[in-house]
Amino acid sequence: MTAGIDTPDRRGRTGLDRHGRDLTGNPRVRVQDVQVLSCDWYVLRRTTFDYQHSDGHWSREQRETYDRGDGATVLLYDEQRRTVLLTRQFRLPAYVNGHPDGMLLETAAGLLDGDDPEGAIRREAAEETGHTIGRVQHVFDVFMSPGSVTERLHFFAAPYRSSPAAPHTAGLAEEGEDITVVELGFAAALDMVRGGAIADAKTIMLLQWAALDGPFRPTGPTPQGG
Template sequence: MGVNTKWDILEERLLSDNWAVLKTTRLRFQFSDGAVSEQWRETYDRGDGATILPYDPMRRHILLGRQFRWPVAYNNDGDPHLIEAAAGLLEGTAPEERICEEAQEELGLALTAPEFLFELYSSPGSITERMHYFAAQYSADEAQQKFGGLREEGEEIEILDLPLGEALAMIGDGRIRDAKTVILLQYAALHLMPETKT
C-alpha cells in the first residue's frame, strides 16, 4: 500500500537568488494514519541537468574529464580535481541538445544522437535537480583532444580515455568519487559493455 502523505504549503521565504534559488518552506503533512506534522524544509533549485558517458565498445573504453571542484576543496577532502562524466545544466534547453553541447565543450566530441538512459534525482532531500542520463558511442580517432572546458567559465578539463575496467577499479580505490559517474560506469558494465562469458 505504501506511504500516502498529504501536504500543504503554509509559508515560503526566499533566502537567496544568486546562482540558484534557495527557499525555506513551512509545510503541513497529514500522514496516512491521520497524524499532522508541521515543519520547515529548505530547497535549492538550480534547474535540471544532463550527463553523458561516451563509450567505445571496440576497445571497451570510456571518456571522462578531470576538473577542479570547489566544494571538494572547501571540504578539504583530498585532491579537489574530480574525475567525472561530462555534464551541465539544461538552462531552458532540451536535454538531448544540451548534452551534445556539453560533450563538445568538455570532451571535444561531436555527437548527434545520444541514447537516453533514465532520469534520477541527485540529492532529493533538499536539491530539486533531476539529472538526465545519456550514453553515446565514440571511437579512438575522436578521442584525440587532451583538454576541454570553457576558459571563460573558469573550466580546464583534462580528457581521460580509459579502459572501462580501470575506471571501475578507480571507484574502489577512491580516484572516482562523483555519484553520476559511478552510476554511468556501473550501467556501462551491466548494459553497454558487459563482460562476455565463454
C-alpha cells in the same frame, strides 16, 4: 522591493517566491509559505508546509531547497577498444569536504539552461571533451540529492571515436572551466571506483550501468534457474 521577487535579480528573474506554492499532487502536503533566502545565481528557498503523517496527525514542517535547474550527463564509450572518455576538473565543494585536491574524474555534464536534455548533453560533450557525438541512448533520470536539491539529472550514453586531433584540455574559459580530457580503459575505470579514485556519483552510476546493462555487459548465456 526585493530582487528576484518584486524586481528582476541579476539573471532577470522575478516571482521566485511563487515556485512550489500551487502543488496539488499529494493531498497529505499543504504548502503554507515559500520564502526566497538567496537568489544570487541559483535559488535557495525555505518552504513551510503542513504534512499529514501515516497515523493521520498533521505537523508543520520547514525545509530548505536549493534550485539550480535540471541537468544532463553522458558516458562516452568506445565499445571496440573498451574505453571511456571522462573529464577531470576542480570541484570546490568536494575540496572543502575532504577530497584531497578537489580534482574529480567525471562524465561530461552540465545544466540544461533552456535546452532539452539531449540537446544539452550534445552541447556539454562538445564543450567539455571536444567530441561531437552521434546517436545517444537515454539511460534514466535521477534525483541526485532529493533531501535538499531540486535537480533532476538526465543520464545518457553515446559512442565516441578516438582521434589524435582530439583536445586534451577543454571547457569554457569565460565560465572558469579548466577541464582535462581523460581516456581510460573500462576495466581500469571500474577499479578506480572500487579504490575511491572515482568518487563522483553520476560517473559511478553510468559505469555500473555500462557493466550491467550497457555496452560492456556480459555477453555469455544467461544462467538458467533450476
